[in-house]
Amino acid sequence: MxxxxxxxxxxxxxxIEQQMIKWYADQYGVLVAKETLKGKAEQEAFPDKEKLRKLLFMPGFFRDxxxxxxxxxxxxxxxxxxxxxxxxxxxxxxxxxxxxxxxxxxxxxxxxxxxxxxxxxxxxxxxxxxxxxxxxxxxxxxxxxxxxxxxxxxxxxxxxxxxxxxxxxxxxxxxx
Structure with a gap:
């Protein structure tokens, strides 16, 4: 078996990490460097956690x-x-x-x-x-x-x- x-x-x-970086930059004009994410919870790694959370509800985020x-x-x-x-x-x-x-x-x-x-x-x-x-x-x-x-x-x-x-x-x- x-x-x-x-x-x-x-x-x-x-x-998803790269997707968050890309979409955050596209939507809000702020490019977050991947190196700055190390060791941080996802919602704490970006300048505005509410804006980040909104991305996760946008059509196409998970599809692309x-x-x-x-x-x-x-x-x-x-x-x-x-x-x-x-x-x-x-x-x-x-x-x-x-x-x-x-x-x-x-x-x-x-x-x-x-x-x-x-x-x-x-x-x-x-x-x-x-x-x-x-x-x-x-x-x-x-x-x-x-x-x-x-x-x-x-x-x-x-x-x-x-x-x-x-x-x-x-x-x-x-x-x-």
Whole structure:
């Protein structure tokens, strides 16, 4: 029987950080340098957290996001040997549901709709592994959590941290 892996979307598959930087500059004329985000919570890393939050509700924000380097090839490989689920706590941003589904269909067409979970609270997810960028999700992971490095979690200690998709795959294959 294959082991199961839950994979978060934002900051793990989708480069939301770069999207925030780009859209903040486009909408408000302020370019935030990526280096200044390191170790700061997303809402604290930008000059105006309310303006940042508004971006997350704008049509197209989640649809037009770039893919994290290596994610497509890694997930293609993983589905050969693991039961892979894409899991996103998307309910906070209801307009993101359709956009995230369209984004997945475009970039990860090999993932079945049956393996996509949009939820409000990831504590319901029961997989052998969970790859996520937020401790709030890994704290309730029923299996083995893997913290995927993003600027906002750079200063957080966690026993299984992966910095990229190569490291994520290496860890999964060593521990299956």
């Amino acid at each position: 294959k082991k199961s892996v839950a994979i978060d979307m934002d900051h793990v598959l989708a480069d 996001t770039e893919v994290i380097e290596g994610a497509i090839d890694a997930v293609k490989k993983l589905i050969e040997d693991f039961e892979v689920y894409i899991v996103s706590a998307a309910m906070e941003f209801p307009q993101s549901l359709g956009e995230k589904k369209e984004w997945l269909t475009e970039h990860f067409p090999f993932i079945s709709w049956k393996n996509i979970v949009f939820c409000g609270d990831k504590s319901i997810i029961d997989t052998d592994f969970m790859i996520d960028d937020h401790m709030k999700n890994l704290n309730y992971c029923k299996g083995r959590g893997m913290l995927f490095t993003a600027s906002h979690n750079a200063n957080i200690e966690y026993d299984v941290r992966v910095n990229n998709w190569k490291e994520a795959c290496d860890y999964l294959y060593q521990n299956r």
